[in-house]
Amino acid sequence: MQERNQDAAVLSFEALPAGSSSRQVLEELTRAIEARGLSVGDRLPPEIEIARGLGISRTKVREALTSWQNMGIVIRNKKAGTRLAAEVVSNAIHLPLTLKIEAESMLRTHAVRRPLEIEVAGLAAVNATEHDRRIIMARVRELMASHTAGEDWRQADRRFHGALQHACGNPLFGQLIQQIQQGFNEVYEAPFGRPHIGETSIPKHLPMAEAIVQGNAEAARRLMAEILDLVTEEVRKVMVTINV
Structure with missing residues (x-):
């Protein structure tokens, strides 16, 4: 060193x-x-x-x-x-430095969460009980209604994903995901001052929930991957917008 x-x-x-x-x-x-x-x-x-x-x-x-x-x-x-452990300098990205760190932190935590969330969706499709399935559908309907009404849907989204983590049958997934996300959420309550980052992914939550309830693990994993990819794409677009 x-x-x-x-x-x-x-x-x-x-x-x-x-x-x-x-x-x-x-x-x-x-x-x-x-x-x-x-x-x-x-x-x-x-x-x-x-x-x-x-x-x-x-x-x-x-x-x-x-x-x-x-x-x-x-x-x-x-x-x-x-x-x-990570660069805290402006480098070649002409974002305000604090926004650059925020964006990179969000993408970093998102990348670590991605395989965990995808596996949770697949396991939930296999292991969910009938009670779990009812909760999952209730949570996704709550999420969709909140989003359609133009309300702040973030808490409903957390409850929905929490239902998937419970239904997957392995509590370690939920613990790890919450631990990874906690540090970011404690600092950045509304990423980039925009509380609805990830909004483009909301319509895919209903078909994913339906796939889980139907026991279709392959479709559940694919749709979760698509949801996560949409969130990543939104973050990158925000970075470009701020950069301009």
Whole structure:
């Protein structure tokens, strides 16, 4: 490892107001990292130093860094401290830096979730009980009604996917998916300030639910893959739009 990576970098922060969110903490940390020119492998200051520089509690700093850890942006352990695992610089993408990190984090977590979600759909088609099938159809109808009414359908979508995870017969899938997504959701409640990212995929949820209820694992996996691909496509289109 390069010599400059052995010691924690000294970062210059601007104090944050009391009650700042994890997102605000990470935005200021991002600014300081870019200003210092840190790259993958470089070590961040200890939590206590970051907290002192930001004028906030160490607990808030720990929460924010844990979110970054869950998104694969940093690696943390007691002996080595906190090190960057992903680039936090503008590079060739002319997005605002915080939006670039947000988009890349979303795509990264989405890529890890993809095989898990596809397998969940297939297993649910095979293992769902009659009670599970009734719940799945109730959840998808709730989702479709919320979307058709122009309401915020995100909670209904989470309940639907939660029903699939329960029906698949292996609780580890749900635990892993929720753990992967948690870090992102804690920071980015509405990705890019647009709460309905993934809206183009909603119409495919009903045929996928029907495939699961009918026990058609192949169709369920294919439709889940199509849903996930649509979400990825939307994120990439938003990046292009912001870039323009």
